Amino acid sequence: MPRLVAEKRLVGVSVQQRLLDDDGYAALVQRAFDTVTPENEMKWDTIHPRRGRYDFGPADRVVAFARDRGMTVRGHTLVWHAQNPSWLAEGDFSRRELIGILREHIRAVVGRYRGRVAEWDVVNEAVDDDGRLRDSVWLRGIGPEYIALAFRFARQADPRARLFYNDYGTERPGRKADAVLRLVAALIRVKVPIDGVGLQTHVDARPIPRFVPTLRRFAALGLDVELTEVDVRLPDDRRDERAQARAYRRIAAGCVAVPRCRGIVFWGLDDRDSWIPAAFPGQGAATLFGEDLEPKPAYEAVRRALRAG
Ligand code: XIL
Numbered sequence: 001m002p003r004l005v006a007e008k009r010l011v012g013v014s015v016q017q018r019l020l021d022d023d024g025y026a027a028l029v030q031r032a033f034d035t036v037t038p039e040n041e042m043k044w045d046t047i048h049p050r051r052g053r054y055d056f057g058p059a060d061r062v063v064a065f066a067r068d069r070g071m072t073v074r075g076h077t078l079v080w081h082a083q084n085p086s087w088l089a090e091g092d093f094s095r096r097e098l099i100g101i102l103r104e105h106i107r108a109v110v111g112r113y114r115g116r117v118a119e120w121d122v123v124n125e126a127v128d129d130d131g132r133l134r135d136s137v138w139l140r141g142i143g144p145e146y147i148a149l150a151f152r153f154a155r156q157a158d159p160r161a162r163l164f165y166n167d168y169g170t171e172r173p174g175r176k177a178d179a180v181l182r183l184v185a186a187l188i189r190v191k192v193p194i195d196g197v198g199l200q201t202h203v204d205a206r207p208i209p210r211f212v213p214t215l216r217r218f219a220a221l222g223l224d225v226e227l228t229e230v231d232v233r234l235p236d237d238r239r240d241e242r243a244q245a246r247a248y249r250r251i252a253a254g255c256v257a258v259p260r261c262r263g264i265v266f267w268g269l270d271d272r273d274s275w276i277p278a279a280f281p282g283q284g285a286a287t288l289f290g291e292d293l294e295p296k297p298a299y300e301a302v303r304r305a306l307r308a309g
Contacts, residue, residue, distance in 0.1 A: 001295055003032050006256065006306035010263035012074060014039040014229065017058040019273060020065050024293050029269060030069045032299075035118075037074040037228070037265055038062040039275075043083040048105055051087045056112060063116050074228070074265060075117040077124040077166065078106050079150045081136035089137055098141040103153050110157035119162035121198055121228065122154045123147050127167060131179030147183070148192045155193040166198030166228055172209045177217075185221055197221075198228035202267065202276075204283075205232055205240065205247040211254045219260035227255055229267040231286040232298070233276045239285050245297035248288070252302045256309030264306075269293075 004011040012035030019025045029036065040046055041058035048054055066073045079102070093101065110120060126147055128134040138146040147165075154163050165184055170177045180197070187194050197218045201208075208214075218225045232247045234240060255261035268274035270289035277284040288299045 010035045012265040013269050014267050017041050017061045035072040036066050037076050045083045045085045049085050072118045075120040077121040080124040106153040107157050110154050114158040121166040122150050122163045124166045127179045131175035151192045162195040164196045164198045168200035171199040171201050196224035198226050200229035201227045205243045212257050215258040224262045226263040228265050231267045233283040233286040241297050245301040248298040249301040249305045252305035
């Protein structure tokens, strides 16, 4: 099985620390990809489970795995509304205190991996489906400035890391994509240190409307674009792997068509370990590899589309 190679682009996969002990899983990650993203290990509930107490173990494991194999790491994620520990989600903090907590967290996490995590999803999913800023502990406690603050803290902690805003549903036109474009343009205007926009690209097998023009709109802001969490889910009662391969091909070819599209990361290595069945009941089989770790038709479709770039 030849690896996925795309000229001038990184190709990656999200991994789960506990699966790295499985030799077949680990070998496949190394064999097919250039970069890994820890799927949960750097989220607040895992890495900062109690106030002022960090548990870097799981994230360290992923970072060491990558280093030992000459792979890079995308860090995910520093600020999100979900997977927060209860001390944070239910805490009663003043605005000042919460800014201090955010600064300290980013300093600790980004600082620990300085030079070893090449890029960070600094802020994840800050916009809701209607295009408003999403309710979260951060918006309630700090106000909209939490976004700019997070990027500034991250830049201070590792001046060389590339910093991303990351969201879902923004790979097609709509209220949400418009809102993210406005948000990011406003950040650039006031010189907030941001290098790129991550489009998660959790989709079903239908063509994404105006996918390439949407990538170009983000690139036109002068930012890098990456497809950061790609998966293509299928209904359980109709697992059409050919249709899925075509959908994956269009996504990979879309990235290759846009020079500023600098990377593509698949969310979950294989169908056994994907988050889709839990998050989208009745759907699944969303990844490039089957439960037996054999490549599905989508794998070859992606490989060819990337190589064509
Ligand atoms: C998912 C993980 O894959 C699951 O293991 C976890 O239970 C929930 O989160 N958008 C994101 C990712 O930014 O962090 C999410 O990952 C999927 C949606």
